[in-house]
Amino acid sequence: MRIGVLGCGVIAYWAHLRVLRRMPGATLAAAADPDPAARASAMCLTGVPVHERAEDLLGRSDIDAVVICAPTQFHAELAVAAADAGKHFYLEKPIATDAAGARRVVDAAAAAGVIGAIGFNRRLHPLYQQARDLLAAGRIGRVRAVQTALCEPLPAETMPGWRRQRASGGGVLLDLASHHLDLLRWFLRDEVETVAASLGSQVTEQEPPNSRSPCGAALRFRASSHSAQASRIT
């Protein structure tokens, strides 16, 4: 399978471009990024052509699938464009910045008959897989409540500008806690029935610089009536 990478920033440079070069059955064929510095680093790392425009990569008939690693605000439009071009896609999380964008992605993949996967890579980590098996085997008994906390080691100031704005980064519950919300459904093999969320951030445009608003979501699951709470701590 011949693969292209859209977006050659941090996660592509340190993870996807390196992994794709040695993955059996996959050939890294090309990449694209509007930023000249990102293009130069990706070209130096991989030796493959790196286009300026995503459209030029998507227009190539020799590419079967793409990995989309652009900032979150572009996820929906790039995934829809990939599906429309007949390319399977692995789209970095979160799927979009809002539910309407997510729906467009799902519909475009279904209409084109391509496979779309979202980058919830933690499901593939052996420790998470072991924890899921232990839960299924009842090793901690019946789960009644779960609390998750994402402890981010990097200072907020190191985040790129697009992550700090809810319109472009989706906000912390989409950007970071989406991993946990996905894992809760996967660990518990259950679907969320109701959600009560309180959102806030110390680094978005809506907040005064020194405020430290917490954010979190309380979820109730359908079948097993567990409740779960997800939050982020810096």
Ligand SMILES: NC(=O)c1ccc[n+]([C@@H]2O[C@H](COP(=O)([O-])OP(=O)(O)OC[C@H]3O[C@@H](n4cnc5c(N)ncnc54)[C@H](O)[C@@H]3O)[C@@H](O)[C@H]2O)c1
């Ligand atoms: N699964 C994970 O654990 C994980 C980890 C890190 C990042 N991510 C996700 O990956 C995505 C990228 O994160 P990052 O940290 O690499 O960001 P980044 O800002 O370092 O890189 C994004 C790159 O995309 C490029 N870009 C912008 N518009 C584009 C377009 N239209 N087409 C192609 N490229 C475009 C930018 O020039 C930049 O080089 C985010 O959505 C983030 O949520 C996921």
